[in-house]
Amino acid sequence: MTAPNDRNPEITDRSLEAIAHRLDALGLSEQDAPDGLEDRVLAALTEAVAPAPIALRTEAPWWRSGAVRMAASVVLLGSVGATVYVAQRGASTNPGGSTLTAVAAVEDRIEGMFAISELTDAGAFDDSIASLDLWVDTLDAEATGGWQSSGLTDDWFGEGAL
């Protein structure tokens, strides 16, 4: 316990000193807490400042953010528009001769579109493909193994139901 080690120089009256003595005694009596106070405070501290559990969900990567997706969509639409415009213009200015060139340009644009799509939405795309594969596998299992080998029977005709 750290006790104050200074004094009030204005107190020169012994009767005031006596009152201060009584106040000190009263103050000390207020510290008479139930046993184990310190232990309970430490337990509360331990509980409060314990390290948080590892986060199960992490923040999405930057390339999956909404802003980047929107920007990619704009680029995609712009590319399509430009492709169509170039193709139409080429067809009108040089009919026949530039058809192959225009088609090649369209192919390039489409390839570019797929590349951008993969870049910007690879995660969601992968998730969709994975879900699709899972669904196809389930259908295969049901088709080849019949109802009893499928998970559906477990749900509907579980233990004790039949």
Next chain:
Amino acid sequence: MRGDPDPAARSPADDGLGSGSSPGVSPGSLSEADSEAADLADVVARASGGSERAWEDLVHRYARRVYAMANAKLRRPELAEEITQSVFVTLATKLRSDAYSEMGRFEPWLFRVTMNRVRDEIRRAKRQAVAHDPSSFAGMASAPAEPAGLDANASAGLRDAIATLNDADRAVIDLRHTGQMNFKDIAALLDEPLGTVLARHHRALKKLKAALEPTTDASDQTEPDEKGTRS
């Protein structure tokens, strides 16, 4: 104790007087205070770094003083303990989050947090008392423990006298005699000059003396009557 050549030899009760007539503080006391401050700063730094031992040290130094401050105001031991726990949790949270900016003023910060928590609790209890039953707040108080050296009547009289003080005077009395803070830290906590705090403490003691005197006079007058020396 006045004239004590060794300040370190004084008992805590003597140190806690705050009433000595010696205006100066001896160099020995100064160096002792400095070393205590340095030691405390070290403990606080280690606690903020997560040292369990440092936290044990802080809790053992201050838990009962924080509890006393809360219990003196609320007169509810279980609530005082709850507040004590929450005060230390607040300290830990602030220290760990680097939000602690009271370097060298740990005690004022600690007791400011305590006073704020107690004030919040009193407000909350008053709101509930008004909302439900006006008499319920008064009925919250449990029987206080009697201090050593003071009988029940004397301590009750002293508590009643303290209750007559205004908030500013009472804060100084509580922080000094219940929180056992030194005047410098009280001044820092209240954000007032040291001289103002000393003057307020002096004035509060005089008010307490005045409030207690009628009781003393009454007992002085009653005693002769019981002995039959007065008609």
